[in-house]
Amino acid sequence: MTNEKARPRALVTGASAGLGEVFAAKLAKRGYDLVITARRKDRLEALAETLTFDGAATEVIEADLATGGGVGLLEATASEVDLLVNNAGFGTVGEFAELPIERELDELNVNVRALMRLSHAALSGMTERGRGSIINVASTAAFQPIPHNATYSATKAFVLHFSEALHEEAKPRGVTVTCLCPGPVKTEFQEVAGVDESSVPAIMWTSAEEVVNAALSAMDVRRAYVVPGALNAMTAVGGRFVPRFVTRKVAGAFFRDRAPR
Numbered sequence: 573m574t575n576e577k578a579r580p581r582a583l584v585t586g587a588s589a590g591l592g593e594v595f596a597a598k599l600a601k602r603g604y605d606l607v608i609t610a611r612r613k614d615r616l617e618a619l620a621e622t623l624t625f626d627g628a629a630t631e632v633i634e635a636d637l638a639t640g641g642g643v644g645l646l647e648a649t650a651s652e653v654d655l656l657v658n659n660a661g662f663g664t665v666g667e668f669a670e671l672p673i674e675r676e677l678d679e680l681n682v683n684v685r686a687l688m689r690l691s692h693a694a695l696s697g698m699t700e701r702g703r704g705s706i707i708n709v710a711s712t713a714a715f716q717p718i719p720h721n722a723t724y725s726a727t728k729a730f731v732l733h734f735s736e737a738l739h740e741e742a743k744p745r746g747v748t749v750t751c752l753c754p755g756p757v758k759t760e761f762q763e764v765a766g767v768d769e770s771s772v773p774a775i776m777w778t779s780a781e782e783v784v785n786a787a788l789s790a791m792d793v794r795r796a797y798v799v800p801g802a803l804n805a806m807t808a809v810g811g812r813f814v815p816r817f818v819t820r821k822v823a824g825a826f827f828r829d830r831a832p833r
Contacts, residue, residue, distance in 0.1 A: 579628070583607040583646065583653045585637060585690070586660030588615035591709065591757065594784045595657050600628040602788075607649050609633040610660070637686035638678040650693035655791075658687040658708045658731075663724035676723045683727035688734070691749075695742060702746040705791050708735040712755045712799060715808045728753075732797065739796040751797040752787040754778060755804035778804070 582599045586592040588610035596608050600623040608616050608623075613634040620630040633649070636642040637660050650656055661683045664671055691706055698704030711724075714732035718725035735751035742749050757780055778801045790798035799805040 579603055579605045580654040581605045581607065581652070582655040582657065583609070583649055583690075583694075584657040584659060585609050585646070585686070587619065588612045591754075591780050591784060592657070592659040593619055594780045595659060595707075595787075596623060596630075598784050598788060599655070599657075600625045600630070603628075604655065605629040605631075607631045607633060607653065609635050609646060611636050638681045643686045643689050646690060647693040650690045651697040653694065653697075654704050656690060656694040656704075656706045658690055658706065660686065661709060661727075663713075663721065665721055665724075667720060668722045671723075679723050680727060683724070684730050687731060691734075691738065695738070695747065698747045699742060699745040704746075705748045705750070706735075706738070706742075707787050707791055708749070708751050709787075710735070710751050710753045710797075712753050712804050712808050714751075714753055736796050743794070748791055748794045750787065750791045750795055752783070752790070753797055753799045753804075753808065754783045755799075755801055755807070757783055 580603065582604040584592050584595050584599070584606065587596050587608035589612075592608075592610065596606055596619060600606060603626065605628055606620075606623060608619060608630060609632075610616055611634065613632065616632040616634065620632050623630045633645060635645045637646075662679060664675060664679055668676070687708060691708065694704065694706055698706075708731050710731040711728040713721060713725040714728035716725070717729075732751050732753060735749050739749040739751075755778060757778055783800045786798050786800035799808045
């Protein structure tokens with residue numbers, strides 16, 4: 573018989589780079605064993621070798637969350653973990669009618685369908701046990717429609733509203749659901765989306781470490797959502813007091829300028 577307390581376990585999607593990589597490192601330091609997943613197995617294995625804080629165990633699962641089979645590989649694990657970080661996601665920039673529809677549907681699958689399925693699997697186990705946490709990564713794009721970024725902003729609006737609803741449902745059951753809504757972060761996201769980083773004012777950028785720290789602090793105090801960075805938070809809140817036709821025109825002009833030429 574042993575008196576050792578079992579280590580909590582976390583599943584982090586999109587862990588091969590950016591916020592996911594930082595989430596994994598921070599959680600290992602917090603005493604979590606980890607399950608990390610993404611499409612790039614070589615990067616996951618390289619990351620796993622660094623996550624050895626105080627004997628943290630790390631499992632690598634290669635999965636493409638744009639596919640139903642890829643999500644299916646993770647659902648059983650999601651039902652067993654103490655913390656799920658739904659971080660995987662990507663964006664596209666340009667006029668919707670001119671973008672490849674297959675890529676837009678993949679964006680919907682990763683940003684919405686995979687997040688929904690994994691949240692459902694995790695909540696089934698967490699509510700039964702009476703404990704656990706989910707962090708769903710959205711964006712400040714969730715707070716308004718954005719022309720030239722239409723699919724991405726719509727998927728993140730779903731994530732925000734979905735997460736806030738789950739927060740209220742799960743809280744009485746001892747489970748916390750927190751939505752993270754970062755502004756621009758220096759990761760691979762902009763390159764994948766085809767965004768011109770030079771058009772984003774320097775004051776709007778936040779570091780990946782700052783964003784992850786804000787998410788974990790919000791989870792610790794059971795907040796429904798968090799917007800890291802004072803300017804980003806003011807922008808998100810301020811949009812509620814501006815007519816919608818103004819916010820969509822301003823946002824559309826901003827993202828039109830960020831689109832690649």
